[in-house]
Amino acid sequence: MQHQFDAIVVGSGITGGWAAKELTEAGLKVLMIERGRKIEHQVDYDTETKAPWELPFRGLGDAALYAREYAVQRKNRHFNEFTEGHFVNDHDNPYAKDADTDFTWFRSYQLGGRSLTWGRQCYRWSDYDFGANKRDGHGTDWPIRYADLAPWYDKVEDFVGVSGAKEGLAQLPDGHFQPPMALNAVEQAVREKIAAQWPERCLTVGRTANLTEAKEAEGRSHCQYRSICARGCSYGAYFSTQSSTLPAATKTGLLTVVTDAQVEKVDYDPQTRRVTGVRWIETKTGARKAATARLVFLNAGAFNSVHLLLNSASEAMPNGLANGSGVLGTHIMDHANTLSVIAEFPEFAGHTSFGNRPTGIVIPRFRNLETLDGNGFTRGYSYQGGALQSGWSRGKRMAGTGTAFKEGLQQVGPWRMVLVTFAESLPRASNRLTLGKATDPRGVPQLEIQFAHGAEEHAALADAKAQAAEMMSAAGGKVLMGMDRPGPGGSAIHEMGGARMGWDPATSVLDRNSRAHQIANLYVTDGAQMSSSACQNPSLTYMALTARACAHAVEQIKAGVI
Amino acid sequence: MTGHIDRREFLSGAALLALALGVPAAAVRLSQIADDDLPSPRQRLLAREVSQIVLPRTGTPGAGEVGVGDFLILAFAHGLEDSRAPLAHSTDEPLRADGSLDHLAWLERTLDRASGGDFLGAAPHKRAQVLAALDAAAFPPGPPPADPSPWAKVKGLILTGYYTSQTGASQELRYELVPGRFDNDIPLTPEYRAWSSDWTAVEFG
Numbered sequence: 001m002q003h004q005f006d007a008i009v010v011g012s013g014i015t016g017g018w019a020a021k022e023l024t025e026a027g028l029k030v031l032m033i034e035r036g037r038k039i040e041h042q043v044d045y046d047t048e049t050k051a052p053w054e055l056p057f058r059g060l061g062d063a064a065l066y067a068r069e070y071a072v073q074r075k076n077r078h079f080n081e082f083t084e085g086h087f088v089n090d091h092d093n094p095y096a097k098d099a100d101t102d103f104t105w106f107r108s109y110q111l112g113g114r115s116l117t118w119g120r121q122c123y124r125w126s127d128y129d130f131g132a133n134k135r136d137g138h139g140t141d142w143p144i145r146y147a148d149l150a151p152w153y154d155k156v157e158d159f160v161g162v163s164g165a166k167e168g169l170a171q172l173p174d175g176h177f178q179p180p181m182a183l184n185a186v187e188q189a190v191r192e193k194i195a196a197q198w199p200e201r202c203l204t205v206g207r208t209a210n211l212t213e214a215k216e217a218e219g220r221s222h223c224q225y226r227s228i229c230a231r232g233c234s235y236g237a238y239f240s241t242q243s244s245t246l247p248a249a250t251k252t253g254l255l256t257v258v259t260d261a262q263v264e265k266v267d268y269d270p271q272t273r274r275v276t277g278v279r280w281i282e283t284k285t286g287a288r289k290a291a292t293a294r295l296v297f298l299n300a301g302a303f304n305s306v307h308l309l310l311n312s313a314s315e316a317m318p319n320g321l322a323n324g325s326g327v328l329g330t331h332i333m334d335h336a337n338t339l340s341v342i343a344e345f346p347e348f349a350g351h352t353s354f355g356n357r358p359t360g361i362v363i364p365r366f367r368n369l370e371t372l373d374g375n376g377f378t379r380g381y382s383y384q385g386g387a388l389q390s391g392w393s394r395g396k397r398m399a400g401t402g403t404a405f406k407e408g409l410q411q412v413g414p415w416r417m418v419l420v421t422f423a424e425s426l427p428r429a430s431n432r433l434t435l436g437k438a439t440d441p442r443g444v445p446q447l448e449i450q451f452a453h454g455a456e457e458h459a460a461l462a463d464a465k466a467q468a469a470e471m472m473s474a475a476g477g478k479v480l481m482g483m484d485r486p487g488p489g490g491s492a493i494h495e496m497g498g499a500r501m502g503w504d505p506a507t508s509v510l511d512r513n514s515r516a517h518q519i520a521n522l523y524v525t526d527g528a529q530m531s532s533s534a535c536q537n538p539s540l541t542y543m544a545l546t547a548r549a550c551a552h553a554v555e556q557i558k559a560g561v562i
Numbered sequence: 563m564t565g566h567i568d569r570r571e572f573l574s575g576a577a578l579l580a581l582a583l584g585v586p587a588a589a590v591r592l593s594q595i596a597d598d599d600l601p602s603p604r605q606r607l608l609a610r611e612v613s614q615i616v617l618p619r620t621g622t623p624g625a626g627e628v629g630v631g632d633f634l635i636l637a638f639a640h641g642l643e644d645s646r647a648p649l650a651h652s653t654d655e656p657l658r659a660d661g662s663l664d665h666l667a668w669l670e671r672t673l674d675r676a677s678g679g680d681f682l683g684a685a686p687h688k689r690a691q692v693l694a695a696l697d698a699a700a701f702p703p704g705p706p707p708a709d710p711s712p713w714a715k716v717k718g719l720i721l722t723g724y725y726t727s728q729t730g731a732s733q734e735l736r737y738e739l740v741p742g743r744f745d746n747d748i749p750l751t752p753e754y755r756a757w758s759s760d761w762t763a764v765e766f767g
Contacts, residue, residue, distance in 0.1 A: 049739060052726035052758075058633070059726060063641040077765070182746035225741040227761055355744035356760060391756055391763030392725040392735060396718040399701035401616045401694050406624075409725075410734060412756045418766070 005031045005256070005293040006557070008278050010263045010308065013113025014539050015526040015546040016299035017245030018156075022550035023297070024252040028557070031291055032255060033280060035262040035300075036088075036109035039116070041242035045232030047082040055081050076106045076493070078117055083230040086110060086117050096436035098450035102488035105303065105449065105495065111259050112241040113301065117230045119493075120209040120238050120359065121384065122162045123536035124153050124173040128369060128380070132424075132532050136378040139331060139427035140502040142531050143512035146173065152544035159248075160239040160543070161215055163223075163359075164207030171380070172364040172536070178212045180205050181223075185351040186387035186415050187361050193475040194363075201366050201471070206359035206384065209239035218244065227356030238358070260284050263308060264444055266296055268519070270316035274562075275522045281442050294562055295521045295553055299546070302527030303332070306433050306498035307447045309509075309524075322499070322516035328509050329433040331500055332449075333425035333533040335492035336457035338485060340383065341468035343477030345415040352389060352412050360386030363419070363471075365535055367463065376459030379424035380535045383468065387417040417477055419468045422492055423460035424535040425453065431489075433498050451489040461486055494538055496527035514549035521562045525549045598659060599639035605666045608682060609634045612669065613720045615693050622734045625724040633723035634716070638665050642722075643715045655712075668712050672696065731758035 006028035009019045020032045038044075052059040061081035066074040073079050073087040088107040097103055108114045127146045133139040150173075157176040165180035183191060183205055191203040210223040220236035220243060229238050236243035249255040261280040267290070269276050277292035298305040306329055312321035320328045365380035372378055390413030395405070436448035465484040472479050489495075502508025505517035510529050516522040525546040527538060534541075556562040601609070613634065614626025625631075638645050641662070648661035656667035673681035676692045684692070700711035724730040731737045735758040758764065 051728070051737065051739070052731060053728045057636075057640065057642065058722060060637075060642055060722065063644070064646070065640075067641065181744060185747040188747075225744045226739065350750050351747055352750040352754065353744065353746050354748060355741035356762065357744045357746075388762055388766060389760075390767050391760050392721060392758065393764050393767040395721050396714070397701070397706065397767060399698055401697050402690060403618055403620055406617045406620055406734070409721075410755055411752075412750060412754060413763070416766075 003277070003292045003294050005029050005291060007031070007295040007297060007553070008033065008291060008293040009297045009299055010278060011113060011299035011301060011304070011526065012111050012241055012246070012257070013108070013299065013301060013526075014115045014118065014241070015542045016113065016297075017115060017241035017249070018543050018546040019297045019299050019525060019550055020249040020255055021245040022547050023295075023554070024249045024254040026550070026554040027254070028295075028554070029254050030249070030256070031293065032249075032257050033261050033263055033278065034111050034113070034257065034259045035283065036111065036113075036259065038257075038259040039086075039111045039232070039242065041232075041236070041246070042234040045234060046085065048228070048231045048234060050082065057081050072104050073106060075104050078230045082228065083117065086230060086232070092441055094438070094440055094446055096438060096446045096448040098448065101449055101451050103449045103451050104488050104490040106490060106493045107301070111257070112246070114493075115240040116232055116242070118539060119537065120229065121362070121537040122157065122160065122164070122175075122207050122209050122540040123362070124175055125149070125534050125536055125541050126171050126173055128171050128365070129532065129534035129536070132379060132534070133427070136372075138378075139532050140500060140504070140507055143501055143503045148512075149541070149544050149548065152548045153540065156540060156543045156547055160209050160244065160540075161211045161213075161220070162207055162209055162540075163212040165204050167202050167204050169202060169364055171366075171369055172362075175207070177207065181208070181210075181212060181357050181359060183361065184353045184357075184387055186345050186348050186417060189348070190387070190417065190471075190475040190477075194471050197474050198366070198471070200369075201363060203361055203363050206362050208359035210358045211237050218247065220244070223358060225355035225357060227358040229358055261289065262442060262444065263300070264288075264311065266298075266308060266312040266321055266522070267292075268312065268314055268317060268321055270314075273519065275321075275519055281444070283442065286442065294557065296523070297549075297553075298522070298524040298528070299526045302496045302498060302530070303433060303447060303449070305524050305526055305528040306332075307435070309499060310433070310435050311445060317518075322509055322518050322522060324518050325506055325508060327429075327500065327507060329498050330429045330431070331427035331531075332431045332433055332451060332495065332497040333427055333530070334451070334489050334495045335425055335533060335535060336421075336423040336453045336461055336486035337492040338421055338461050338464075338483045338487060339418065340421045340461070340465045340484070341417075341419045341472050341482040342480045343417050343469075343472035344480060345387065345417060345477050347476060348415045351415075360384055367460075374460065375463060377423075377456040377463070379426065379456065379460065381421050381423035381460045381464050382535045383419040383421055383464070385418040385420050387415055389413050389415050416480070417472060419472075421461055421464040421468070422494070422535050422537075423457050423464065423486075425533040426456050427497060427500070427532055428454065449489070453486050453489070457486060458484070494527075494533065496530040496533060496538055499524050499528040500531040501529050502531060513552040514545055515552065520556070521553075523549050523553060595636060595639045599635075601635055601666050604682070605670055606631060606635065608670055608673070609666060611682060611689070612673070612693060612716070613723065615690050616697075616717060616720050617724050617730075620734075623729050625720055625730070628724065628727045628729045630720055630723035630727065633727075634719055635666065637719045637723070643718050645715050645719075663712055665712055665716055669716055672713075725758055725764075
């Protein structure tokens with residue numbers, strides 16, 4: 001069969017960009033398909049340099065419009081009048097939920113996907129994470145360990161540009177870092193006081209995909225400390241498809257990009273037991289198009305890649321493509337996420353900082369490492385957050401009118417420290433994706449989400465709240481409040497799983513190379529492949545797994561297997 | 563209740579205000595307001611006056627002077643600060659057609675009652691007193707009230723309107739789009755003015 005392309009990559013976000021880069025750089029002719037609109041680096045970041053007074057709703061956005069068309073996205077703290085163009089229109093892109101499910105699915109349908117809006121935190125997983133399922137019996141054992149991924153983490157970090165501090169922690173391995181951003185005065189003091197009382201607990205600055213050193217060869221400047229990343233960054237100072245992987249892939253001359261194209265199905269040939277290409281709907285015209293390739297990579301985002309597999313059921317594979325195991329769609333996860341503590345630090349009133357650091361701090365997991373010491377949970381949690389001084393908006397909570405009130409708000413407000421917990425989400429068969437009965441406006445069945453956090457996640461958040469308060473008090477803070485109930489599913493925007501990796505084709509969808517057990521030329525390298533969730537932000541791991549899978553695919557082509 | 567202001571008159575007034583203040587048209591873009599949501603001329607004046615009392619002229623212009631009154635009208639028409647959520651309980655307060663509280667009508671009625679009939683006709687010091695009393699009742703010491711006064715949303719939007727205006731953001735406070743560096747620990751002196759462009763600080767209050 002004569003194919004139009006060597007490879008088709010579905011999706012242009014964090015992993016799609018990596019797949020396009022790696023495959024084109026290996027000499028493959030690649031088609032990358034994106035369901036959303038084209039956004040050109042630097043040219044199309046329309047609101048990047050706008051001031052609030054230049055926008056009709058001063059940056060808050062049109063709440064009436066948001067209620068009608070962005071009913072879910074508006075709940076995202078990064079969604080506002082500056083960034084609304086980088087989030088999906090919920091009205092046009094509906095999804096279904098089981099009656100008992102509360103799930104906020106935050107999405108970005110555009111060239112670059114969520115790489116434009118992501119939180120940029122980059123953390124390696126460790127063998128505590130890859131060994132977790134085997135250790136406590138939840139989920140299925142990962143068919144890889146840290147050693148399999150370490151060289152790929154190196155490669156990915158070098159290209160992405162991750163700033164961070166080496167801390168020598170087994171549970172959060174060091175990587176190839178650019179120089180770290182600095183802790184502020186309160187964070188530095190809290191780090192020292194926590195370390196003095198709990199030597200195994202380490203507060204360190206967030207490891208973030210914001211450059212502290214320019215990558216001039218790639219046209220990327222160092223961070224300007226604006227912290228308005230989600231508007232798009234013309235400096236190319238944070239890693240996105242647009243700033244990084246797309247230029248690299250484009251430079252090869254082997255990349256074709258199609259936007260405004262919603263992939264509907266992956267075609268499968270039961271004779272050869274290979275996928276042969278994909279079909280899509282042009283969202284602007286409704287026209288149906290198709291292309292063929294020797295190789296297909298799914299990088300549509302965890303839930304959308306699963307959706308595509310489910311929707312690609314055929315006579316030969318009636319339960320969904322590559323779903324011989326029957327587990328496709330099951331064991332989805334999202335970190336249980338809550339604000340564990342806010343504490344005041346009045347003794348730092350004589351200190352402030354200048355510039356907007358685009359990352360906070362992290363306190364890596366300290367539970368259930370060498371010994372299982374969690375009360376009611378066997379996995380980990382970690383904190384992210386930081387110390388900050390309040391601004392004028394504190395006045396919304398304060399009594400006062402007139403001159404003294406106005407003059408008071410001219411001052412920098414008091415220091416507060418915030419710790420937000422991300423607790424590991426257990427892989428459960430009951431948390432799953434299916435095709436719903438209703439369709440989207442283009443006639444494609446909606447994805448239906450069934451999800452609930454379990455007792456382990458609640459226990460972890462309860463411990464996290466108690467420990468957060470203890471640490472803040474020990475560090476001299478006055479605890480104001482804290483919570484131990486998770487937000488709705490999806491709150492962490494770390495939704496993952498549904499096409500899990502595993503040793504056994506009878507109980508998993510993908511093999512140890514992110515390739516479908518049943519189909520030798522189909523790879524799924526976004527969050528769908530995850531067998532467990534750890535408690536770290538997952539994007540770096542998705543990128544490393546993607547680069548690794550691409551190398552495997554290229555080997556298979558060279559060996560004549562694909 | 564006085565009748566709704568004539569739409570054309572209202573919009574041209576807004577444009578004149580913009581011209582007079584030298585603020586960009588976006589600051590007072592009221593063409594996006596449905597007829598039903600247009601306030602009476604008196605309510606519009608009240609919104610301006612109340613904004614100015616909350617954040618008066620100091621070394622910089624006050625909130626009323628930079629068009630925050632009209633921002634309030636736009637903000638309430640479009641439901642900012644969740645101000646158009648239908649009320650859960652029955653009330654004799656003025657409602658909009660969608661069942662949400664008409665904040666400007668509420669404000670007008672509340673202030674008129676508290677000042678013995680005509681808030682706008684009262685002496686300046688009396689107006690400031692009446693508003694200060696309303697504010698103090700809405701923000702008592704201790705934890706925030708379970709059923710907040712509508713004043714909390716009015717006040718919140720006055721602050722938003724002012725500190726996101728060019729005057730409030732870049733003259734009263736400081737605005738720097740491109741800091742270019744991060745100084746992690748510098749002395750905080752009483753003369754140090756806060757940054758309206760510290761987005762995280764603004765977001766978390």
